[in-house]
Amino acid sequence: MRIRSMTTRLAIPLVVVSLIAAGCGSGKDSSPTGEAALGTTNDINPKDVSELRDGGNLRLSLSALPQNWNALHTDGNDAQIAGVLRPTMPRAFATNASAELSVNTDYFTDVSLSSTDPQQVTYTINPKAVWSDGSPITWEDISSQANALSGKDKSYLIAIANGFDRVEKVERGVDDRQAIITFDQHYADWRGQFAGNSFLYPKSVTSSAEAFNKSVVDGPGLSAGPFKVQSIDRGQGRIVLERNPLWWGNTPKLDTITFSVLDSAATLPALQNNEIDAVGLGDINDVQTARSTPGIVIRRAPGNQWSHLTFNGAPGSILAEQGVRVAISKAIDRQGIANAIQNGLVQDPKPLNNHVYLVGQQGYQDNSLGFDPTAAASELDALGWKLNGDVREKDGRKLEIRDVMYNDDTWVSIAQIIQQNLAQIGVKLNIETKRGAGFFADNIHPGNFDVAQWSWVGDPFPLGSLNQIYGLYPDDVQGNYGRIGSPELNALIEQTVSELDPAKAIELANQVDRKVFEEGHSLPLMQSPGNVAVRDTLANYGAAGLASLDYTKIGFVK
Template identity: 35%
Template sequence: MNRSAAPTAVPPAPRAHAVRIAVALTAGAALTLSATACSSGDGNHAAGTAGTDIASVARAGVRDGGTLRWAVDSVPRTLNAFQADADADTSLVAGATLPAMFRLDAHGRPAADTDFLKKADVSATQPRQVVTYELNPKAKWSDGRAVGIADFTAQWKALGGTNTAYWTSRNAGYDRIAAIKQGKDASHIEVTFSTPYADWRSLFSPLYPKSVTGDPDAFNDGARTALPVVAGPFAVKGVDSKAGTVTLVRNASWWGQRAKLDQLVLTAVPRDKRAAALAAGKLDLADIDAGALSTVKKTRGLAVRKAPDAAYAQLALNGSAGPLADEKVRHAVAQAVDRKAIAAAVLKPLGLPAVALGNHLVLPSQDGYADHSSALGKASLQQAQAALADAGWKQSTAKAGDQAAGPGRSAASGALTVVEPARAVTKAGKQLSLRFVLPAGSPTLDDVGGRIAKMLSAIGIRTEITKVDGTSYFQDHIAAGDFDLALYSWPGTAYPATDDTPIYAKPVPAPDGSLSVAQNYTRVGTDQIDQLLDRAGSELDAGAARSLTAQADARIWAAAGSIPLYQRPAVVALRTTVANAGAFGFETPRFQDIGFRK
């Protein structure tokens, strides 16, 4: 989960452990990519944060047959979840058609998926860590071959990072594997690691057949538009880019509980058209924006499911240059933002708990969640003003007042709104002004961004809110570092030591003299954060790993490059006849159980 791509709005519920992409901060949409998410061991959930809201029905109550039309944002650019341009729609297809060794519950806890895996555990730690997988002997590919060691070995070699002929998005975890061999029989596979790897459960999910991973051409191009060989309750019948559909059909060779649906058709529908499409009977299931709630609620035969999503919203502070290169100024911005008020504004109208997010690495609906925001010091206007003064920014006596750009006033890169403080802070005669870049066309972003700008004006900071084309927002502005402040989101993850390291790792100079930032688009990091996450990733004791992750999160807060705001809401509209679907949160869907009530 290590490459960014042009974002597309997609439902992030079903996800594969492959790619992480930034998520746009719309009310119910996500510019996400695939990601697994969970947290092992005991822990606490934030009060009232239910993990899912699903229209649960026993299999006996689901009729056999039918076609369910599920809205997505676009046809997947690839069906290979380990490529850079994979997205959440890629993960949706992979989840329905391919093996995954572990599935997640409502709070992101992993458990072996017994359709594929009887059990897996660490069978040795000395001289090296060995994980032994006992596969379900019934598991087979649609070409009749048993799921086995050849598939594990081919995926390791494709994703291990040693063969550059494979165009992979990342190598994390696979690059720690030293050897794979058969155990006592064909169902037992022993994976030996060169260095301890705490997040071993993240591997081989999804698992592609050796026909895809065993050859660079098949990996790079062959699996982009077709999956001829599958091992899941569904198979890929076809991808129609012109019609905007991916059609999945019941897999006749599936050994598990038979899929209830005949077909699952993923249908590309713009978010602003989904309520109408649902009302017209053209869709059965769709993530929707909060603005469409009233329309859906008024339509007979439709229902709404809401839950915290497996993603979080954040305010990003670009620390590479300008005033925000000073940690004291970043602290001032962070302390001036009333996160609780922002969470309430977004979540309360949806009837969800208005929990201000206090952790970068674990979300409130996950085990092990704890608020570490106190590492910033007390959040208050007084503290923020003191931090600015300590950084040399003094409050002027001149009054300006809030003002918005008038008709016709715009910046070259998009519409501009200026929020002036009543009393500006200045340094060496220069006013402290920050450029806040947002994608155009999002009422939620407009509201959240405007609230933050007002909060900053209270401590003397001038804000220029610049709206840019949403399709180029991420690549041209966030990844390029063309912002002071920005709003975007990240998927949650079960494996922060693996998945979040690229997001918070200290940027380093590249050979060409540029700054290599991986996914750390705030350009803020420290050696201590890197060391703590590295230790957490190698710690096989779950309690000790959680402690190291918590310490890393406190240091991320103190660096003040990213200010978490709230766990994003998932708002899903569906026909009242739809069974076993809804707002999944972290939970892995059981695609074979999805269907229509009898």
């Protein structure tokens, strides 16, 4: 599952999308200009819990309070919401620094593919696992979520079906603590249905569309993690997590985790003023400032976050024509953007040339259409968009487009480069910045843009996101906010997500990726370098790389 991020500087490390990689390392102050390949770096200041003091408050930042605390809902499909929820909600798998999956035994004693014909997956729930009201986590929670995400009832405003549209039934196993999921079609990313960025919710949230859409808008419902929400202060823009007194696993070292709403420009000064403990670094100036701040170190592991442009191809939009979108894509110098934005942050800046896989991940290859402004201009001419002065026109309509983004310096810098690129072929780009509150709900989800910039944040299950973002289905937007696709692409996605052979699935996924480029659906820009500035006393937290964090082990050294 992929979740959205409006900002380029996540301060909450998130598990990355790679499944196969090798090796890990750590360092006291990683050099942002040194090599740090995906799957080889995990820079979190690892310490045994015996070296940490009991108690303490980890202070982090958010750009806005959650629009909806249901991360499965289209308004809750946000990286920062996931970062708040991650210490509080169940997930089936954890990953190490090499992205190897292991069952999260705090919640499940076993998760296994028990049959392939038909495909069946058996979840055996830890008998100690309970929701925050003391009620047990049972097979009914799994069954209710499967039904909610099946897509059968369109009144559930889901962010992703996550393979539950392929589920025939969910049955009780040997007791209430076991669920057996039977598929009527194969699903390649079955491990990700309650893992990665997909949490297991209690049936109270998923049992009806009304509950799913509205029951946790103002605050979270039941949770089941080492931490739970203590308070939400909307006036101060603050969320505080505290230890869950019913938690059955290892006792957390921290007492609390506090999230404060800050504008992007205020996060680094807040770190310098000892108001927060970690912040993602957006550019080389941030790196230099952080490095010169006493008590702050820079940790680095290439991130699972990547910036991109999404085009709006909805009927009636100025970019409804596929050829226009493709021509504009070819006129954008993504290597130039990478050079300008990531110079000094990585050793050799490169654009991201794949919608499915990241650089360093098995399956990654360059499927892009390339940078060719001459061809772009010629293609626009052929489509009837002729230069009239500095801007092209067709049927009296100027080729003038709105680029919508969160008000962040890095996003604006990227937009300014694109603006210059497109001016060379007679396309006028207007830059529109938006505040964090309601960014997705008010702008992206309703399609209030011509092109838009945000980041996608992945998890170890990239194939599960193909339908979510690139499939086009009537009345089921999920993450395809540009409303772009085709029956051919839908069919290719279907073939890919049904393939249980990993090698064949990778081959098909790259065919999907090429088709996404050819549709002019969206344009990947850059993979995050993963630079995080953190307080030097903070342990087991920082640039997590491919690993999931253990929130019971995060703390401050004695």
